[in-house]
Amino acid sequence: MSEFWLTLYVLVWPVLTLGTLSVIVRGFYREWRKARDEGRTII
DSSP, X not given: OHHHHHHHHHHXXXXXXXXXXXXXXXHHHHHHHHHHHHTOOOO
């Protein structure tokens, strides 16, 4: 049974990383699009 939990633990990290990265990218894209529509730079 410990092999199951170890496998699950190892496979959960890529899912958490992908979720976090997708939140960051969506936020960045939203801010970039808003800045572009307002005619200013994002920096």
